Amino acid sequence: MPLDTTTTAGDRVISPVARRIRDRAAAQPDAVCLRWEFDGEPVELTYRRTWVGVEAAAEGLRGRGIGPLNKVAVLSPNDPRVVVATIAVLTVGAAWLPVNSRESVDTIAGLLEQFGCDLLVVHPDLRAVATEIAARVPGLGGVVELDQLSSVPADRPAARAGDEADRELAAIFPTGGTTGRPKGVAFTHERLAAIVDAYAQVQAVPGDVYLAAAPLTHVGGRICLSVVASGGAVVILPSFDETAVLAAIDRHRVTTLTVTPTMLYRLLDAPHRDSYDTSSLRALVYGGAPTALSRIREALAVFGPVLEGGYGQTESPMFITRFRADEHLVDGAAAPDVRLRSVGRPTAVSEVRIVDPEGDDLPAGEPGRILVRGAFTMAGYYRDPAATASRTEADGFRSTGDIGFLDADGFLTLVGRETDLIITGGFNVYPAEVETVVAAQPGVRECAVFGLPDQTWGEAVVAVVSAEEGAVVDPGALRRAVRPLLGGVKTPKRIEVVDELPRNDNGKILKRVLVEERQA
Known part of the structure; x- marks a missing residue:
């Protein structure tokens, strides 16, 4: 899916994801798109106002010479302006690099240099950090604060040079670095659009209100894009705080939320937890690490039959498997341990195989290498052909690097990492x-x-x-x-x-x- 140059703004590039969001804004201009709180009071942007902000920020990027061959890093804690800036980056056809603001200056500078970023968009509170980073990355073309992104420089620079090989590049997601130096997981515009479309097919429900409490630099950012493209509303918290999350669910009638196991435990252990109304939740999605079975059962008792699990990784986000809420129960009670240990079944957009070291399929119940195929998987590791080849299998499958088994009903249970x-x-x-x-x-x-x-x-x-x-x-x-x-x-x-x-x-x-x- 090449970049689309036929837009209402004339002969300008727009990525498939941005086009979906633009069309959504045209279809439901007065619906709420983004919500947050300022000085304790709720603030919201409609789809019309959000898209106006996106177009202004996109013009600011173009005015700084940013286009399809360039890469833009966004360094910020959770903030609604991050969503607008990210859509703007995709609107001009550039590649988005989300950077965790909690990382050290050395780490952030290393990422920008490693991936050849052309522009750093930064939260105003991180101005001093950005100055230090810029001094360490000679190739960085500039720094602009979120509040100034929509301004167009009086002396508009020429388009920044770039590598023609990056024309279809939409995003680089750094791996977690749990085993060493991060790699850059590259997604083309086509594959990033496939994530958005997969969310619409697998997870989205009309009228959804998604609570973004986890960092937008990780899977939460991809979910926000997907929710907006699907027509839902996104409520943004600056960070995860269990009391603030429960209050936001109550106040904004949140329908869906994603948490790590640690976040789930904190919600369960929160003081005065039962004083908040969480009945609006339809999907409390947990994942990212093994979850204690006792806490899953406790969460079912506390929040009701709304727990959803799943399996994804940076290279194949969210949709390898899904453990639906109704599958957590058998005859109205929590499912047996063997079921609760699973991460669900392959989704409508994924194919999963369990193979031996020679690549032959293994029978149900026997652990082996987990392979996945789907349009939502990565294009490869950015400028790392050896690492990409190590994950590439026959017939379009990708190795996840994980070991697991499928049971007779198709439920996948993770056993460990190949390297573990x-x-x-x-x-x-x-x-x-x-x-x-x-x-x-x-x-x-x-x-x-x-x-x-x-x-x-x-x-x-x-x-x-x-x-x-x-x-x-x-x-x-x-x-x-x-x-x-x-x-x-x-x-x-x-x-x-x-x-x-x-x-x-x-x-x-x-x-x-x-x-x-x-x-x-």
Whole structure:
């Protein structure tokens, strides 16, 4: 799907995603598009006003020489202006690079240099940070604050030079860096539009009100674009705070919300949780990491039959599988553990295979490499052909890098990462299997399992756990409790209790940090 140059503004480029949003604004100009709060009072923009803001920001980008061959980084905490700026970047056919404002200056500068950004759009509160970043990235063409984006410089520069190979590039999403230096996950305009269209087909419901509390630099940003393109409203919070989230659900009659397991636990543990009306929710979507089965059951009891799970990754966002709300229940009660451990079934826009190392399909119940095919998957890793080739399989499938199995009903259960496999005493141990059993024990809040070098076993299975508030976890007693369930090979040789497990800003546990700390 090439860029469309036939717009009402004349012979100008507009990306497929921006075109969908423009058409939505024309179809429902007076519907609410964006909501937020300022000084405790609700503020909203209709679709008409949102698109006016997009066009003004797009003109400001063009006035700075930005077009289809360029890359624009957006550095900001959650803010409605970020949504407008992002759509504007896509409107002019440029590529969008969302940057987490919580990262260090060194990390951000490294990303901008690594991916060759032409312009940095920054939140006004990060002005000093942006100045420092610009000094470290000589190739950066300029910095503009969100409030100034719609202004057109008096001395309009010529179009910025770029690589013709980037003409179809729509976005670069940095990987989480949980295993080392981030890679740039590249999406063309066609594939970014496929994400938006997949959301409309799989998740969207007319009248949806989506609460954006997770960082817009991650999957929340892609969901916002999809919700707006589908005609829903987006309520934006500056960050995740459990009380603020519950209040926003109550006040704005939020229908859908995405959370990591940690966010779900915080909602469940929030003081005065029951004083808020959350009955408007139709989909409380959790994912991004394993979720304790006890907390899933608790959430079903607290919020009702609205929990949805799923499986996606930066390379294949959101739609590999979906665990529908009704599938969490069997005869009106929480489904059996074996079902709740799953991440659901392939969606209408995805194909999933489980294969052995030779690429042959495996029968139901047997773990293997998870492959996915769909229009919503990445184009590849930006300017990294070797990494792209490592994920490319025959017939258009992509390797997810994960291990899992499909049951007889088509439900997918994740077992672990290919690179996380522990070989102990000649036996294969998948961390996720051990984590599920350990995390289910009384008093255990969360668990991370990995292998460490061992003279006797080659690798020893090690578990690091955090305790629930007020609980005391004894490592020896915990080992004895899980041994009958796991057997001698899979039972951790060592269990450590810590206050908190290290995480990135997307809520994923940083096992790399745990391993490095114990090998230092």
